[in-house]
Amino acid sequence: MRQPPATPEFRYRAFISYSHRDAAWAGWLHRTLETYRVPARLVGRQTTAGVVPRRLAPIFRDRDELASAIDLGSKVREALAQSANLIVICSPASATSHWVQEEVLAYKRLGRSGNIFCLIVEGEPHASGIAGMEDQECFAPALRFQLAANGEPSAEPTEPIAADARANKDGRRNAKLKLIAGMLDVSFDSLKQRELQRRNRRLTVITAAALLIAAVTASLAIVAMRARHEADVARVAAERRQRQAEDLIDFMLGDLNDKLHRVEHLNIMEEVDNKAMKYFAAMPTTDVTEQALAQRAKALERIGAVREEQGHLADAIASYQAAATLASSLARKSPTDAAKQLQYARILEFIGRAHWYEGELDAAQASFEEAQRVLLRAEPYARQDLELLFELEIVDNNMGHVLEARGRLDEALVSYRSALALSGKLVAAKPDRADWAAELGGAHNNIGKLALLHGDLASAIAEYGSDNAIESALAARDPKDFSQRDSMLTVRAILGRTMALVGEDETGMHHMQQAVDMADGLVKSNPDNSGFQGDLARYSAQLARLKRINSDLPAAGALIARSLSIVGAMVEQNPTENDSRRLQAEAQTERAAQLLAAGQVESAHAQVLVAMEALRPMLAKQPHERATVLANMAAQLLLATTTTDKERAAELLRGVVAIAQAQPSGQADPRLLSMQARALLALGNDASAQPLIQQLWSSGYRDAEWLAVLRREHVAYPINTDFQKKLLAQNSGDH
Known part of the structure; x- marks a missing residue:
């Protein structure tokens, strides 16, 4: 899986501030944010919030009451400083909470007022100004007023950015999506459409899980029925297992079948999970066959996967660990059985992944390391088992991400290189496996990121070139897959830009022109897709720069005019969308550079001033976001020249x-x-x-x-x- 840049500016995506009377809301929000998967269409896009990641983890949530302190602890202050956003759970309890007030003030004093988001769960905004409703105020004073020069709240009011989770307002689901859209600086609609698709897939997941559990319990029922004939003592246990199995089957085929038509209710799968977990907990592990235990472990693994999908990470880990207990027992009894070792290692990987999403890096790394040891012990007994190699590659990849999150980039590079070698073997063995090809591309991408950060342009070009080849091949398999074509043109543009950095301008412009042409085709096929329009505007502006510095001013002028036209319409349609406004400023800067190249110094100066006015507040809000940093530096250099x-x-x-x-x-x-x-x-x-x-x-x-x-x-x-x-x-x- 591909991840955000190797060295993020902040350790945490967000800090959740809340009154401990709202702990249930904080727990829900923490789980739902850390397990949320960003739509693939948006992953990798540059916004004012940075490169859009695949996951939002880690999210910081303080679990201590701090009752004995009179000031914020060092841990909390450090976490605030290392958090890209602050989310305040707003209720009458939090509005009067000393700690919520102090956390908001501390965050505002860091100069990040624009990165504070509110989740209203109870009470009313600004009720303190309405006679008789003062006790319903849900915004803390630090949220309602701007800071004065002395760092204290002033009398000047401000309007917090808020999502309303109350049932008669946005509701939980839409409020969650609004928060995520604000944190990533993407449109709410782009997330809402993806959520609808996921809801449809959830029906399939629930059905599959139900059928799997039904098959497992049916098998146990058959075993129980056969055991009834063996002995009088065994008959009682067999009848007990049969009754439990039939009860679970009746539930799934009766009540569950009806509830599947109302899949909007998230408690449906929880009900199945809880009933199945009670069943498995009641069953002995000493008088059943190894096959039944393996089936039981598989069912528990599936329950964990569904709970993880729902965002219940603690419950998912409990299910995975129950599965691991059974799988570990089977693996120990048969150390030369590669299939049993593989099942155990895979469950350990799931445990590690869930811990990783929780931000528990120590636990995640420990699980991945144990999975790696299990697989390596099994490797001599399964030298030709490609699935085992695939699991080793996934462990290396995940281990690299954990090390990357810890800032141990050299060690992460070792893991990524191992993942590259393993995924290369897999693709060579089965070129048609798209998931293996995707892992290979991800390994190249990860290594390319680290190479660029280390200034190793040759390696970065090689890795991006490999990724480009993979994306192109995957796009060729399904020419109608617009999302894959968009991925391909993005990598092509990145490769072109990087080639130009080493002086290969002709090759760079060729790749950039291909990216522009592909983006143009996507816009014509999907004229309402703002993402495709943004790609066309962005890569047209970047190609315009290459044309200009290679003395082709007419071509550069045509490209930048087109870019400004597209992005101007985008900004007019959504004037608060920072990504479009930064892209517009970048295009304006390039237009100013072209005017300067044509000898029109005053016009160039006026044009770059406009760009600077737009970029300055963006840099103040996100002083370490790389695209914004580079855009500001370029504009300031040009302004100094003019x-x-x-x-x-x-x-x-x-x-x-x-x-x-x-x-x-x-x-x-x-x-x-x-x-x-x-x-x-x-x-x-x-x-x-x-x-x-x-x-x-x-x-x-x-x-x-x-x-x-x-x-x-x-x-x-x-x-x-x-x-x-x-x-x-x-x-x-x-x-």
Whole structure:
């Protein structure tokens, strides 16, 4: 599975602040956010909230009462500082909670007021201003008023961003989706449509689970019936098992069948799970066959999967652990039986995954390591078992994600490389297995991310090239799969941009043109799809830059005009959508650069000022979001070039350096380094620029605009022949 960038700016996606009288709501919200799977169509998209991840975990929820403290503890303050968003569960209890008030104030003092989201569960907003309803106020004072210069609430009111979970308002489901849309800076509709699709799939899951449990219990009933004839002593136990099995079967085929038509109620599957779990708990494990125990473990595993899908992670872990107890017993009795070892290892993986979604990295890593040990012990007895290799690959992949989340990138890289090797063997053995191909692409993608962060452009190009080949092959299998075509064009554009960074402009522009053409085709087939329109606008603007720096101003002008037209309509339709507004500012910056290249300095200055006005508040809100950071740096460099005020120009250039140096991660990103070095050179600080120039040269960075700057500054920057050889070797398949 693919994950967010290797070094996220924040440890937690969100911090949940709540009164402990609302603990049940906090528990529900924590589970539902951490287990929510972002629609694949949105994963990887750049928004002002960062790269859209596949999962929202981890979410921080304080479980301590803090009753003996008079101030927020260091753990809580640290968690607040490391949280990208603050979610406040709003009720009359939380409105009067000292700790909710202090947590909101502490978060606002970090300068992140725009990242506070409210979930109304009880009471009324702003009821404190209505006579007779003061006790119904659900917003804490820190939420209702802006901060003054001294960091305390002022008298100036503000309107919190809120979702209303009450039954007569948004309801739980829509409130959850509104919170997620705000946190990721995506549209509510894009999540709502996906939720409807998931609801339909849930019917299939419930039906499959019911049939599986029915088959297991029917088998146990048959065993019980046969056992009745063996002995008088066994008859009592057999009849007991038969009665329990028949009771469960009657429930599933009777009550459950009726309830399946009302799948909107989430308690349906819980009812099945609870009844099945009681049945299994009552059954002995010493007088049944190994086959029956294996079936029981499989049923418990399925119950865990359904509970995980529902967001009940603690219950899912309980089911998985019950399954693991049975599977472990079977595995110990038959150490040379690869199938039993495989079942046990797979359940351990599920336990690790559930812990990972909970943010319990220690427990997750322990489960993955145990699964790995089980599989490695079984490997000598199943050398040709591809399913065992597949499980080993998944363990490596998941282990890499846990290590990545811990910031142990070198160790994560070892796991990702092992996953790459294993998935390569699997695809070679069975090229038609789409899930194995997807794992291979994910491994390349993960390694490419780390390579780019380390400034290893040759490896990044090789990995993105491999991913591009896989995405293209998967798209070719089903040409009508628009989502897969969108994935393919996105990877093609990333590869093109990266090729241009090492001076391969013709190849880069070729890939970018293909991405633009594919996006154009998708827009024509799906004119109402804003995602496809955004791709067309984004990649048209990026291709326009490559055309401009390669002296093709007419083509660059046509591309940027199209991009501005598309994104202008998008912003007009949804003026609060930050991704579109940033894309518009990026296109405006590129338009200003084209005007400057044509000698229209004043027009260029006016155009980039417009872009800067839009980008400045975005940077203030998300000072470490990479796309916003790079857009601001580019605009400030251009503004410094077009202004006639030398002091103002110097101030802008120092601002570029400050932005670069303030980044907590990805310091080796060549785009970041090059703009920092450009600002230092323009300030006349050649000594500070020189180490950055050397680092860029060593990485093979040869962006055409960067080379033009070096020529103007008379800085020697010869071709790095060693890098060129490495790049050639990797592109020839030596990687």
